Amino acid sequence: MIAELVSSALGLALYLNTLSADFCYDDSRAIKTNQDLLPETPWTHIFYNDFWGTLLTHSGSHKSYRPLCTLSFRLNHAIGGLNPWSYHLVNILLHATVTGLFTSFSKILLGDGYWTFMAGLMFASHPIHTEAVAGIVGRADVGASLFFLLSLLCYIKHCSTRGYSARTWGWFLGTGLCAGCSMLWKEQGVTVLAVSAVYDVFVFHRLKMKQILPTLYKVSDCWHWSIGLLSTLLAWSFFTI
Template identity: 30%
Template structure:
């Protein structure tokens, strides 16, 4: 009598995994703006926020101070606390650790952030119940739409990308929480905590 083969679970094809779709879309969004890596700093905002502010940005000991003052309280211009964006300032501080006078690190960050946002748009659309092809079309439309050129190509425009990263992940955590009826209470608490932390980071960004 022939032995019965044990049934093996059907694994989804690799390209059908949501994270692969998100990664591909993120790469498309990033590669589209790869030419901006050759760009330099331009005009008023770049000069005041970055190049003339290196004494502050280059020192990690100033991380706490970033939460105590506005983004535009910089040498040569005292904008007071009108624009309270500490996470935005911290992103410039991070890039300045590589070479504050070299725009490459800043443009790399902008391009990477746009890629992340593009992938997150897909993830959120899929989490809302759309099929993966539909979510992919929506995310690709976002990734290539020219409305967002200044957000990626212009270094100070990253506030919108950073805001989108935290806002989208916050909503995504909430969407996963709503669909987690069969998961443990511990995971639900983690998702809820992640939602509020990411929401707070979004508020601290813009």
């Protein structure tokens, strides 16, 4: 738990200077001129428009469907208007939370020791995150990462309690719900389904390539893989309508 707290604190501290920053680049279109953030606009419009507030069926739509991220912007707008301080604060808190979750995931792979601690610190401070955290529209990436990791951690719990108990199905349901939320923050969240499958095969079961196909044909595993495949197909159909 110490590694998670220290890593999260570092992630928080490194971006505190962005609290004094203004809106920049795409922030203006996604926030300042986005009609979906205004109180007079029905909040349900978020689910019919793209990330920039254009109707999805419009020929000029970007087709980027991220309603949960837009909803978070709307809540920011309802609380603090167009004061960029509150938007940056949410981004920083999300980054700190994601850092803690990543450190927890690292602990599963690397154990509770030096390398997990280093992984958390490196994740918190890596410059690749700068644009996503400092730029307000980058919240789509940070929010998707939050639910991506929650989905993956739920699936890991599901693997460790696999069977037919309510607890097992609860973790599996949590996996699906968090995966869905990740996709609704940003489209790339769908990849958590593939990452979960890779974890199941190569980490949990420790299978080699030549062992994979025979395992998939086992009757006891059919329900598991069928549900995973169905979820993937439904998600793909939803985002390509």
